[in-house]
Amino acid sequence: MWRRERRPPLVLLLLLAAAAAAAMVMSAQLEVGFYRLTCPVAEDLVLAEMRLILMEDATLAPSLLRMHYHDCFVQGCDGSIMLRSRKKGKAERDALPNRSLRGYDAIERIKARLETVCPLTVSCADIIAMAARDAVYLSDGPWYDVETGRRDGNLTVAEYVDNDLPPPDSNIVDVKTFFSVKSLNSKDIAVLFGCHSIGTSHCGPIQKRLYNFTGNMDQDPSLDPAYAAQLKKLCPPPRPGGAGGEGKVKVPLDPGSNYTFDLSYYRHVLATGGLFQSDGSLLQDPVTKGYVEKVASASSPDEYYADFAAAMLKMGRTDVLVGDLGEIRPTCGIFVD
Structure with a gap:
């Protein structure tokens, strides 16, 4: 007796095809x-x-x-x-x-x-x-x-x-939220903030912290007063209706060591509260504060350097395109149409 050939349902075929495509993508990893x-x-x-x-x-x-x-x-x-x-x-x-x-x-x-x-x-x-x-x-x-x-x-x-991107005036709750979306945890935050060991900022991102922290023309109480006084000399109050005080002034993220990647950033944050509110926020969470204290007192950078490498690799895997996804452009700034 003739029997009709049984075929997998269309939904099953689609699921199998999707699984195969996912397997191909997974096989092409960084x-x-x-x-x-x-x-x-x-x-x-x-x-x-x-x-x-x-x-x-x-x-x-x-x-x-x-x-x-x-x-x-x-x-x-x-x-x-x-x-x-x-x-x-x-x-x-x-x-x-x-x-x-x-x-x-x-x-x-x-x-x-x-x-x-x-x-x-x-x-x-x-x-x-x-x-x-x-x-x-x-x-x-x-x-x-x-x-x-x-x-x-x-x-x-x-x-x-x-x-x-978390703004410079983020508190620790906001910072943790932004980073957790990228599968980065509290230790990753503390480690990656060490990137602020090198570089400078304009005055704009810190003016609120210096002059109008809560909207009452006040200063961030977590900021060391002596350090705040130094910053105010570099960054005067904003003019009404304008940014003011910013100009071409460059404020070091890690004073005295702003072009050397080392551990002094952590000592600076622990002693002063750091340049940005987000730097100081590291001291508002037990995990990030503990890490800052640990690195700040370290006699060797080796452990931090190993942590930094691991955190950079982890961040570098965020939502990457691999295999047949994406493209290779001959010029980075120009779309391939």
């Missing part, structure tokens, strides 16, 4: 040495260019480190921070928190060198991650292996930046 066959000189070339870039302008080191953080927190580590605005909409790089960010030309310079050797091979997202590591290393910080294999995203939306 790894150390991803370019060892396709572009074995990639990391050496990035480091060589970074040496030249920082010899020309050492102040780019903290900005390139910050770029990796800003890239990863907004849509994942996909290089979308490099894309330029178009008529269709404003890009991430033109959002307010990124307007003071520098280093776009440096990344394009590195990308152009790689394109002459290994065209359409190394992603802008990976270049940003390697440049951030090299910025730390060339600022007397640790060397650590960077996982590579990211591909570039082609979507950039300025509004996402305000939603995903």
